[in-house]
Every structure is written in C-alpha cells, then in structure tokens.
Amino acid sequence: MSPRPHACLTQYLVWRRLQRGQLEFLWSLAGALGLVLGHPFDTVKVRLQTQTTYRGIIDCMVKTYRHESLLGFFKGMSFPIASIAMVNSVLFGVYSNTLLALTATSHQERRAQPPSYIHVFTAGCTGGFVQVYCLAPFDLIKVRLQNQTEPRARPPGSPPPRYRGPVHCAVSIFQEEGPRGLFRGAWALTLRDTPTLGIYFVTYEWLCRQSTRDGQDPSPATVLVAGGFAGIASWAVATPLDVIKSRLQMAGLKRRAYRGVLDCMVSSARQEGLGVFFRGLTINSARAFPVNAVTFLSYEYLLRSWG
Numbered sequence: 001m002s003p004r005p006h007a008c009l010t011q012y013l014v015w016r017r018l019q020r021g022q023l024e025f026l027w028s029l030a031g032a033l034g035l036v037l038g039h040p041f042d043t044v045k046v047r048l049q050t051q052t053t054y055r056g057i058i059d060c061m062v063k064t065y066r067h068e069s070l071l072g073f074f075k076g077m078s079f080p081i082a083s084i085a086m087v088n089s090v091l092f093g094v095y096s097n098t099l100l101a102l103t104a105t106s107h108q109e110r111r112a113q114p115p116s117y118i119h120v121f122t123a124g125c126t127g128g129f130v131q132v133y134c135l136a137p138f139d140l141i142k143v144r145l146q147n148q149t150e151p152r153a154r155p156p157g158s159p160p161p162r163y164r165g166p167v168h169c170a171v172s173i174f175q176e177e178g179p180r181g182l183f184r185g186a187w188a189l190t191l192r193d194t195p196t197l198g199i200y201f202v203t204y205e206w207l208c209r210q211s212t213r214d215g216q217d218p219s220p221a222t223v224l225v226a227g228g229f230a231g232i233a234s235w236a237v238a239t240p241l242d243v244i245k246s247r248l249q250m251a252g253l254k255r256r257a258y259r260g261v262l263d264c265m266v267s268s269a270r271q272e273g274l275g276v277f278f279r280g281l282t283i284n285s286a287r288a289f290p291v292n293a294v295t296f297l298s299y300e301y302l303l304r305s306w307g
C-alpha cells in the first residue's frame, strides 16, 4: 500500500528541514573553524598592540612559540567560539531588519531592488552599534587571556597566571571591578565598530554588485571574495581604534591607567609615534580575509535556505 499523500508530504518536509539543518550546522561549523584558524593571528595582533617587548610579527611568533608552545597562540579562544554565533546573529539580524525598515524590502526582494549605499551604511552602523554590547565582555576576556604569557607547564616556584581560564577571568573582573568592569573599553569598541561595520557592509555590497548581473544572486566565489575584502577594508579603518580599545582593556591590570579614549590616543602617540595606530594591521588582514569570507558565505546561505 502506498503511503497517503499527506504522509509523503510530511516526510518530504521533515527531510527538507533536516537537510537545511545540516546546511546550517555545516556553515556554523565552517564559521567556527575559520575563527579557530584565525585565532593565532589574532593573538599575535593583540600582543603587538598592547605589549612593547616585541620587535615585530616574527619576533612575537618566535617568542610565543618558545615560551608557550603552539598552545600559546590559542589562549583566550573558547569565549569567542562560544559567543560568535550570538554576536553575529545580533549583527546580521539588526543589519537585515534595519534594511527592511529603511527600504521595505526583504532579503530576497533586495536583489531586484537593491538598497542605496546610504541605507546599507546606516543599517551596518546600527548593527555594529547594537552588537558591541554583546561583544564587549567576551572581547575583554579574550584580550586579557591572550596577554597572559606564562607557559602552561610552569617551572616550580614561578607565580601562576592571574586568570585560570575564561570563567575565572570573568568572575575575577566582576568581583574586583563590578559589572561595569566587564565593559572596560566598550566605548572605544563602540567608536571602532559603529562606522566600520557600515564600511564592512558597503564594501561587501559594492563588490558583489560589481561582479553580479542585475537581479541575480552573487555566486559563492563572489561572496567569498567580497566578504574577504569587506573584512580587510573594515579592519584597515578600524585598526587605530582597535589598538586603543585593546590598551584600555588591559589598562585595568596596570598601575598606569588612562583617563579615557583621548588620553590613551595622545599618550600612546607621544610615547611610540603615530605608527602605533597601525600596529597589527598586516597580521590582522591575513586573518580577516578567510574569516569574513566564510562569515558572508554562511550569511547568504542561511538567509536563502530560510527563505
């Protein structure tokens, strides 16, 4: 006996959902993998920006490897991995919904009626502004752990690192500085991310439109390349405030605290010259391309599969 038609339909729908679920799962896995592979670059960047003991990228890599082995490059990685899905869904969700409010078109309709770059920029800035408040505590803990240069296997008698892990770090900051302590550097992060996420989405849209025929979806290769360059372009503009943000996040640990964003800018530039604002740019660009290529590919695929 053949199954009733509606049973077939149900089975088919369940099957389709499963397939979609697998796709979504695969893409989040790809995003997480990108983040894992990019993390060593991020650690070198953070160290170059906040510590003055390194002569450059190679010197930092060699010293990190010698003192801490390969594991040293992966310090502080667990919270970013655990939070990336949430942070990105806030960013892309607010972006997409702001565009919807501004242009009254859904993601699908936007191919036929592309939004203006002003609208894309405004939606990007809005997404950037909102995601900062999810990102700030996770980013602070990441930076604090990345800067712990103590090796895993310590020689007996040497002092233990200040934080034993991400949870211990979060709890210690909370106890020592209160809930506001977890948002140290958040203002610099807001200044860094609000305009640069506008630039991020504008670059992505512009590059996609350059190589896609009107009304069509961009090809996966286009999405990857446009996403990668959007990452590099936005990080290039974000680097000066990224340096300041990381320094302010670390300042809570040192005797010498800055009075604010401006004070940190002025004293960093006075002591180390204007070059300080571009610390970590090269290594960060190498990380930004693959990480953001995968991010945009998953964004496009998830939106298409959700319809």
Ligand SMILES: C[N+](C)(C)CCCC[C@H](N)C(=O)O
Pocket (backbone or CB within 6 Å): 192, 193, 196, 197, 200, 231, 234, 235, 236, 238, 288, 291, 292
């Ligand atoms: C706007 N700004 C340049 C700061 C970040 C843009 C890319 C964000 C991405 N999650 C990444 O980690 O690369």
